[in-house]
Amino acid sequence: MSIPKEKLDQRTCAAIVCEHIATGRQPIMLAERSEPEEEADSGWQFLCGDPNEDWTKAHVWSLQEVIDIDSSLSPVADLPAGTRLARAAANDPWEIVPGESERQ
Secondary structure, three states: OOOOHHHOOHHHOEEEEOHHHHOOOOOOOEEEEOOOOOOOEEEEEEEOOOOOOOHHHOEEEEHHHHHHHOHHHHHHOOOOOOOEEEOOOOOOOOEEOOOHHHHO
16 A cells, blocks of 8 residues: 555655765755656755766665755755756855756
8 A cells, every 4th residue: 555645754755866975975066856756756866967977876865864964955855846956066055947948
């Protein structure tokens, strides 16, 4: 029996984290939320910005684990699917940026 999505605590749902962030080598510089593919998926992906990212080495964390390493994400964690966030430096505030389809 699956748990209805509205009963899940979003902070326990899965998020994709690039290897550089997961291993502590780089800070989170980009965040993007897509439509969740299943009820335990938050839809969030967190990236360091390396254009040569190897997605075969990505990690799956809970959204709360991501917030634990970067608390600046807590106030934006509930933004809807389609949200893209970026910042120029690790201590800068998050800015909403247009998605690929919005830039054309």
